[in-house]
Amino acid sequence: MKNAGRRKAKTAVWVTPLLLLLAGCAQDAESIMGKSPLGATVAQELGGYRFHNTNSLRNVQGYAIESGNLAEPLKGRIDGSLVVVTDKDGAITAIIDRPGRRGALFVDKTGSRRFVEEPAYDYLKADTLKERAGPAQVPGADKPDKPDNDGQIDALMLFSTKALAVLNADPVAFALAQLETSNLGLRNSQVGGVSLRLAGVRVTETDLPVDGTGLVKVRDMLTPLRPVYKHDINVGYFDNSPYGGMAYVPGSASVNSIHHPLAFRHEVGHNVGGNHCNETGADNYRFGYQTSGGAHTMLCGNNIPYYSNPQVTYGGRPLGNARTADMARLWREEAGRMSGYSPAFEGTRLIYVSTQPESSAIVAFIPGRSRIGVVALSSEVGPTSLTYGGPGVTTLTAKLTGKDGVARSVNLRAMRQNSGCPRTTMNSTLVCHPDFDGGPVQLIIGYSALDNPELPPGWYNGTVTLEARNDSDPNWRAPILVSLAVLR
Numbered sequence: 378m379k380n381a382g383r384r385k386a387k388t389a390v391w392v393t394p395l396l397l398l399l400a401g402c403a404q405d406a407e408s409i410m411g412k413s414p415l416g417a418t419v420a421q422e423l424g425g426y427r428f429h430n431t432n433s434l435r436n437v438q439g440y441a442i443e444s445g446n447l448a449e450p451l452k453g454r455i456d457g458s459l460v461v462v463t464d465k466d467g468a469i470t471a472i473i474d475r476p477g478r479r480g481a482l483f484v485d486k487t488g489s490r491r492f493v494e495e496p497a498y499d500y501l502k503a504d505t506l507k508e509r510a511g512p513a514q515v516p517g518a519d520k521p522d523k524p525d526n527d528g529q530i531d532a533l534m535l536f537s538t539k540a541l542a543v544l545n546a547d548p549v550a551f552a553l554a555q556l557e558t559s560n561l562g563l564r565n566s567q568v569g570g571v572s573l574r575l576a577g578v579r580v581t582e583t584d585l586p587v588d589g590t591g592l593v594k595v596r597d598m599l600t601p602l603r604p605v606y607k608h609d610i611n612v613g614y615f616d617n618s619p620y621g622g623m624a625y626v627p628g629s630a631s632v633n634s635i636h637h638p639l640a641f642r643h644e645v646g647h648n649v650g651g652n653h654c655n656e657t658g659a660d661n662y663r664f665g666y667q668t669s670g671g672a673h674t675m676l677c678g679n680n681i682p683y684y685s686n687p688q689v690t691y692g693g694r695p696l697g698n699a700r701t702a703d704m705a706r707l708w709r710e711e712a713g714r715m716s717g718y719s720p721a722f723e724g725t726r727l728i729y730v731s732t733q734p735e736s737s738a739i740v741a742f743i744p745g746r747s748r749i750g751v752v753a754l755s756s757e758v759g760p761t762s763l764t765y766g767g768p769g770v771t772t773l774t775a776k777l778t779g780k781d782g783v784a785r786s787v788n789l790r791a792m793r794q795n796s797g798c799p800r801t802t803m804n805s806t807l808v809c810h811p812d813f814d815g816g817p818v819q820l821i822i823g824y825s826a827l828d829n830p831e832l833p834p835g836w837y838n839g840t841v842t843l844e845a846r847n848d849s850d851p852n853w854r855a856p857i858l859v860s861l862a863v864l865r
């Protein structure tokens with residue numbers, strides 16, 4: 378009886394991700410709505426504002442992503458927002474925006490906390506460039522009769538080493554939190570079917586300025602990498618911050634100050650094609666909106682977690698105007714372009730940055746006693762077939778690019794873990810106990826300088842493509858795209 382009860386409980390927990398995987402939404406993983414009460418360390422930053430959680434997910438890499446609005450306690454008016462990303466060890470990256478408190482909160486796994494306030498900034502400062510016209514900038518325009526977009530906007534995020542030093546926390550968690558600030562705005566503004574996801578993280582030793590010159594360079598550096606990362610938008614984070622952010626309007630690239638965690642949700646609105654405030658009342662709905670009560674949507678001042686939408690009421694009045702301020706309409710109209718710069722990647726993304734000793738991702742949930750392992754697609758990278766071998770570490774050799782632009786072979790450590798079983802080599806199909814049948818199969822990627830004695834110091838970036846396979850079903854294959862930013 379006891380054993381049957383355990384198994385039943387386990388099934389209940391794993392049903393949701395299984396359904397999501399079958400639906401092809403591997404990246405969105407499992408809803409944890411209501412399962413993760415806001416920690417006291419974050420709650421003490423809210424100054425009496427009430428947190429209304431509107432989204433809670435755990436992604437395939439084990440990050441819990443939660444977001445919602447902050448309501449003023451007496452009238453319930455939404456005056457701010459909160460995004461919280463918690464990693465598997467309990468470390469927290471939060472982005473807080475409420476009257477009197479705006480910035481990023483970092484709590485490490487030991488509970489040590491650090492709040493970094495966003496400097497006062499005028500989000501109405503002119504901060505856009507016009508994208509060069511031409512099909513080279515909009516690959517989707519080459520094949521309009523075959524739309525390859527799904528409303529999922531995949532972001533490649535570039536951090537300078539100086540930005541990482543300012544952050545002094547996990548850049549993957551910060552990148553996920555950044556994207557969620559915009560996703561929260563889309564949900565609040567009733568824009569369905571459009572969301573932003575993380576495609577990969579790169580690190581550069583060059584701290585570009587957050588201005589027009591930095592923006593051009595980020596676009597020119599990251600756009601040619603679309604076949605590699607299969608991403609849509611290019612996002613840079615730097616320390617040198619003449620502006621809080623700068624973006625193409627319309628377009629697909631932005632640069633953002635690492636000191637301004639609320640900038641990205643504004644800049645990506647420029648990429649969509651939005652301008653600040655429609656002060657002349659012109660016949661053009663591609664603008665943000667401000668209320669007489671001092672609420673400014675993300676494009677028009679950026680102090681409430683909304684894009685303009687005349688269908689949404691705020692303080693009892695419309696938060697937009699169908700003729701002069703309707704960013705929600707623009708997001709819907711532009712979702713195809715924004716998500717169509719690369720074909721959607723149908724598989725699991727694992728993002729590893731050397732600021733962490735290792736990263737993992739769930740690559741499969743298959744019912745029954747399946748024998749699933751992970752293989753490389755080329756013997757120069759790693760083993761290309763499954764084995765029944767057991768414990769050990771697989772060496773993967775990836776071609777990654779250093780600061781001199783030269784691609785070098787970098788050795789990585791790869792392992793596989795089937796539920797609570799011991800770790801095995803990446804391509805092992807070993808299963809350890811029937812209780813773990815049907816559980817998650819994880820791929821674990823790490824890096825050690827010991828494996829790379831000849832590699833010159835510096836950061837190396839790139840991707841490697843792997844594939845999960847099932848020894849019991851030769852036709853089943855699940856692609857894995859690993860984003861690597863490795864520090865030697």
Ligand SMILES: [Zn+2]
Nearest residue numbers: 500502504643
């Ligand atoms: Zn702006």
